[in-house]
Amino acid sequence: MDSFIGIRFKKETAKRFQEFSRTHFKSHTEALATMLDFFFYNEISPKEKLGPTGRTIEANLKKRINAVIAIMRDMEKTQTRPTVAMIESLFQTEEPKKKPLILERKFVEENKEVRFREKQNHNNEL
Template sequence: MDSFITIRFKRATAKRFQEFSKTHFKSHTEAMATMLDFFFYNEISPREKLGPTGRTIEAKLLKRINAVIAIMRDMEKTQTKPTVAMIESLFQTEEPNKKPLILEKKFMEKKKEVRFKEKGNPNNEL
């Protein structure tokens, strides 16, 4: 069995460490060894800042996502919907009013005239 050594900490720091150790590890020794290994293997100092935290990164991403959504909505209102409406209007076909051509009117009027009459029937009408 390994022997123990006493290290002196301020009371507030010792309480914080004990609470942390109880929630995450089986013993205080295991907690301290794991923390030391973490700093050793990652070659960082406990005094260094690791950069933005997960919360700040998430907040920034949400802001950017909201900005992208706003840009897309604006594009839809100003570009996509008017373009779609113009294209739909091009493809909508209405049947034009059928007006007889001028030549057809003359031809129809000529047809009404009887060109040939029977000799025996004086009231020959169509």
């Protein structure tokens, strides 16, 4: 069995460590060993700042995404919709109105007379 040694900490720091250790590890020894291994293997100092936290990164991403959405909406309003409308108007085909030929119109106007009449049958009248 491993032996224990006493280390002196300020009361506030010891309480913070105990609370942290209880929530994440089985024992205080395991908690401290894991923290030391983390700093050793990642070759960083506990005094260094690692950069922005997850919350700040998320907030920045949301801002950028909102900006991209605004740009896309603006593009849709100013470029895409008008272009689509112009292309649709080019491809819309209307049935051309059927105009009679000029010759046909003259022929119809000249021959307004009735050429054939019903023959009246005199036999039926008797």
